[in-house]
Amino acid sequence: MNRRSHQEETDAFVSFSRALELFKPLNKNAFNYRVRKKEIATKEDESGKTLYGVQSVIAMRNSLLKRLSRIDKQPEVITDWLQPTDIPASLALDQTVYHEMYLAEAEVYMAWRRKNPYISMAAFDARDRRTCYAYIGLIPLPESVILDVLTGKRDEKEITPDEILTYDQPGEYCVLANSAVVHPDYPELISKVIDAIGEYWLKQYPEKRIKRIYAQTVSEDGRIMAQKLYLGPLYVLQDQELIKIEDAYVLDLDGVAASRIIRRFQEKLRAKATYPSK
Template sequence: MADNIQNPEMGLTAAEVDKLLAAAHREGRADISMSTFYRLVRQGAIRKSLLGNRVQDARYDELQVLDLIENGTPSKRKQKAKAGGNRNLPTPVTKDYSQTAASDWIQEGDLPFVWALDIELYGIENSVSPTVTWTWWRKNPRACRILFNKENRREIWGALSVIPMREETISKLLSGKMQEHEITDDDVLAYEPGGKYTCYVASVAIHPEHRQSFPTLLHSVMSFWCEQYPEVQILKLYAFALHDEEGTGLRLIRKLFFAPRYDIETNGNAYELRLDVYSPSPTIQHLQKCFQQRAKGRDIRSYFPSVDRTIISAIDTRSVHGIVASVRYETARKDDIAQCVAIDEAIFGASTVTPVTEQIATRQGWWTQNHEIFHVLKSREQVVGYVSTLPLAEDQIIRILREEEHPRDIQNKDIRLFQPEQLLDIYFVVMGVDPAFSTHQKRLLGGKLIENLTETFRDWGHRGTEIKNLYARSRLTDGIRILEHIGFSQTDFSPVNGKNIYSLNLRESNSPFAQVYRQALEEYHGSNIAN
């Protein structure tokens, strides 16, 4: 007999397994009968636990069920391996994170890491700057819920943003007359006693590796809605998804039985879900029953809303393989710099002024002066992305940005050190990933770079490094988007020769990136006073 599952309450009932298998059959992903499933249980291939004394109380290991659907029965796997000449099938990528998943309402310090997840999943071109979204969450702190590793909150696994707004504003968003980045705090409604709300589902972001924890995230939002009922009532949900692009958003819309609103958007990309009428969705039915119990004055614990766990099948399963899966972020070594220069050439083109050998030698000289000015994303000793941050005198940075001085003229002695209580200004020279990767891979790498760069600035703050201004320039669309999303603004002498010139005052900016750094610096000063 297979070992009992570690958390039987999180396991699937037989009815839930049946629904998953039926859905997989309809979608053409698998053709596995319940009799086959029970045979695998008897053989020990699927773990089972009993919550009570009855067979009906059995719970089955959810991850093994999902693995069965995605990869087939053991005999089918052997047949595929034999046909492919490879008896060693890859180990399934699904892992059990159910013991460490936690959810909470978003806080300011979460923003850079949630933004990094957005970039990983959807790209910088489809993300909204955290400097914008934070104005939303300040207006309504219960409009965005995050999923994270409870042992490390900065390890964000998912986010669900459901924003109460006026119906006319939502209509503008769904019809394309208004873009999400144009939403202001005035458009966001705060939850108030006696209020009845329509909500816009702005984002559902779940890392594929943590898809099995999505019900935890959705359940936590639904529970809040139920707890507030009837003092605060959610009447309708609206969402947008391209009807001809299969993805998490569209599949969730189907699972929850949203209805298309052709009167708002004629192509069928706008959807509505009324919570005051019958829904075939088990998840919505549970929520509606909870509303009914609350309307009768009963405590939510008497009928806690539950999530149909078959909803997991709606989440994208595209996993991270190969070079991206093994990526790590670290301080660069001297021999990494040649690969950094190669990435520069791939992004910006070969220099017509400075030979490659001279570029490498110059940067290695800088590195000798300060080992922390280059940070790299590496996989199997290959540099796949990097960022260079040069602490220089502010007047020298301005001369470089005005193109009165060339970066090749920077001397080793000009590079300052990241030391406690030494006031610095920093020139961002490059932040980028190898453009040879696919769009999906570049999104993943870009998200990793931003997430870890935030941690680098947090570390400098914890060490007491006093940073005043950051400076950067870019002529590329993605570079401009990243800088503006972080919170950089153009200087009064921008542009220069077709390049936008940017600055960010870390001491004064409301950018979440700056807030993370300042909080760490305050913790440094607080600990020194205490000591």
């Protein structure tokens, strides 16, 4: 095939059967799912029959195969709460992701962790805990403090250890997701960290539970987490008008979740409430 005919084919729209051939070795179910998500370009011909864009079919196939390859090569990890001795590992991950270490912030977070050690869940190399691949920070705070941070009235680093809540008392807690960092070679590991946080809160239920998760996304990893959890935009009332806060999100765990991860977590909570362990 010459260069011109190849260009014409990649710019073309083809039938369902031809699109499936181009999508191999991935199957029809995966193809239809990506079409429903509008990740594969479609159009109708004169008779109303759906055609599929060759270029987008091939691009989606290659992207999914690359993702599967990464999953196959994922390191073996353990998940655990970040301890003070793990700070060098988390700073090294920050250096990998952001090309700098946030030493000032680390000192603030260490003071918070002395008040409540259940703040940051991380994924570590199973053979060497000095290697951290991902972590998520969830800071339990009075809801008024969280809203002050998200609306710009206060800087996050101004939060004092006295304002950090512990999980000593039964009841509902609001948390601020202030960090989500994952090694660029292993983005899927963020899901393992989310699952580990869910398992911790499943053990606390029903005596203790998270009511709302707030987040402010300032990085690509944060946006990925917001997308995974389907966090909704945050609106606040100002001068009798609802104002959307830029890059701020909220998830009410009492509501119907769009995220599969959160739905699964809610189902486990309901099952535990119905059939409590003896």
